[in-house]
Amino acid sequence: MLIKTITKTVILKSRGSLTETINSFLYLLLEKNALKWLLAPVKDESGLVHPELLSREDDISRINTIAPLIPGENMGTTVSLLTRESPLKEKLGVILRPCESKALVELAKYRQISTENLYVIGVECYGTYHVLKYREMLEEGSNPSEEMLKFFLDRGGDGGFRSSCLVCLTPKPPYSDVNICYLTSWSAGEVVLEIKTDRGLELVKKLGYEAKRKATEGLLREILEERRKEREKFFADAKKELNGVDKLNEFFEECIGCHNCMEVCPICFCKECFFDSERYPYVTRKYLKWRLPEGTVLLPNSKLQFHIGRTIHMGFSCIHCGLCEQACPKEIPLYKFFGLTAERVQKLFNYHPGENLDEKPPIQEFREEEFQEVVG
Amino acid sequence: MTEEFQPLIIGFLCRWCASAAADLAGTTRIQYPPTLRPIRVNCSGSVDPIYVLRAFLEGADGVLIGACHPGDCHYINGNLKVRRRVAIIKEVMEALGLEKERLMLEWISTSEAVKFAETVKRFTEKLKKMGPSPLKKSEGDAD
């Protein structure tokens, strides 16, 4: 998972601010008709970003690609909404951060996304804030994007990022046509476009850019090493915290069973879910008849069944975006649970979700000679 | 008044092999502990992880999945699918400290009545040593 050698890059010289420099590239994409549509995070009047579909170059100035926030929905889910039923007829560029591009890959494997006419423009990401924290920062008058960049240069502490971001090992989208990189280069006033595919090369050529070979920077590698250690520690701690039924029950004590973690999960794409069906609340209903009318109480059983059941069902494809944790109204640190179990299962199958379209999910293939140890 | 702990095993038995083996064990009067509650399924590949999890949460001490030997599946490869699934469940159980030994997958063909009885016996002995399932405890703790 170390950064591969980059074949070609394009250097964008500063056009003022960082967003303006990045947007100058996006502007050309629409102006030169390289793409017909762009799906990008757009800033609203309150300072939050939301994915919007743009086709006019005048709108480009509203785009904020570096805002360290995933607002409510993984953009992979948004792309799935757009391409699930039929492939695109016109060229659409989507601007995705690493975990979003990973979600896109996983969803494509389950045929929830058609990649035809779809151009993935990846954006480097050092970390994102919890949406409530992001809002707090806006209210306090600080600029989250600047804070993020500042933290990147200073490092030390956790910067207030979401826990899944602090242990993320993919600051660059593994699957994309072009990656917008700014973390290391912006201090020198440059934005680097990494060309990852032939389609990406075609795209930048249309814009009149000249792609040159360039070696990789070492700084991100350092970060990765640090984070790898952090990650091991994080999951080791999580394992201790979640060891056994009693600790699990304690962990999920506050859970109200709203299933919001499932609703925002990009991997949980099923339209009908067992856990929302009539059959699921059986455990609860059985006891409901015995209860005083103080409202329905969720049994620990029911909570365990939902969370363990869900992680068994989707864990192998979990792309570690941590949205489950952001969506929990009771602020349970859910990523500890889902991250830990997913990591274990993925290691078991040596599966790297979201990195390669050709790598099949563990439940889509099987071999005759494997897992002999689980039998008997 | 110490009664010996009798584990409760839920068995998901494939109708083409393990379930038939259980019948054969019965007709040939092979003795095995009365701890198993067999549930016949059309193919071991149809056993969803939720069934297993639910069995544990509803009070089973162990879950046995009886499947055809690799290559013998009536539906070509259902048994290989369930093996992957069992691997996933066991991995998750281990990650969460939930005694993965309580879940057992065994290849039992139609004629292997003795192996079937042996498997139940072995599994029962193992569960007796392990004691009641901790997952059982959470049942009914509704405060």
Added chain:
Amino acid sequence: MAPDGLEKEKLGRLLKCVSCGKCLVECPVYSATKETRHLPLPKSRLFRHIFERTRGKVARLKGVQPIEEYVFKRAVPTLYECTLCGSCTEQCKFEVKPHELWYDFRHVMNALNKIPPALKEAREAIKNDYNPYGMNNETRMDWVDYLGLEEAPVKEKAKIAYFVGCTESFKSVAQDMAYSTALILNSLKLDWTFLGVEQWCCGGPSLMIGDVGTAKKLAEHNVNLIESRNVEVLVVTCATCYRFIKREYEELIGRKPKFKVMHGVELVLKLVEEGKIKLKQEGEVIGYHDPCELARLGGVIEEPRKILMQLSTNYVELGGDPGKGTCCGGGGFLQATNNEVRLKVAQVRVGQAKQRGVEVLVSACPSCKMSLIDGKREAGLNLQVKDIMELLAEKLNLI
């Protein structure tokens, strides 16, 4: 297929939702049933799905897409098994105002004619008979005879008019409320009048069903009727009527009505403060249930409490901040769509009251009264449920 009547601003709000889930915590229907379809977020997700396919991103990219049947199948229980209590809006940290979106969503569903059959009946009843119960509107004042109210003025001109809501007029459980209010008004020798059989439904129910056209018609009729009688103060005892006349009429008819709207408790409190009504304290344990439309959405929170504290030395709060209590389950036509759910919600509320040792559970809305009585019966709990106007009439020795 594109849903009409949706303003851009509202849809902008819909897309602003960041799924933080804060709205899920206090949802009264979900706390009672623990069925995920009753939560606020599944509603907004379905609404978004419909919007994206008809006007949003999908439509822009690929043209307007048909809405799948499963969406409607799912939308009916999620959307209509909701009491429109507004607690989601109270919790929302991102100015999405979810409960207002549910009104718009219902509007869309009505335009597509996908509403549950019970609501279709109610919609037609309001349209034809001007009340949601499908009764002949000429019988609106019949309760006066049933209950033997001696003085029931219907004057051409009066300072105060009493707007008797449809529930108080037609439902025997709630008729006592109108009776008590009339007795109080009579005892004070005020210059007041009923609006009589010419009065129509306030239009709130139509808006809840999503039939904005009918709501407009009703609002215009009522405003013209009330203004033609030179009314200065309109008294209502139904929380739904109160909020709709006070807060929604201006938008519906496009101008500000020339009269003031007061809930019965506001009027009584004013008179108590002016010294025209004397209250004396007794020792019963009284708890007050906030009608959502009156407190959370209408802003009348302190007034009933001030009155009740003068009536009893043992006034207790039912838990939580004043005005932010759980819904009784009686709102949003839940009774018509799924009475079972309503009873579950009601039982929770009555249970909360019982836990705090309440002997008399007081509310200020006919729907709340009906719900709480049904909930109490269902749960087999022993406590009295009364409307605040009834309680006042009793304490003033009028009944």
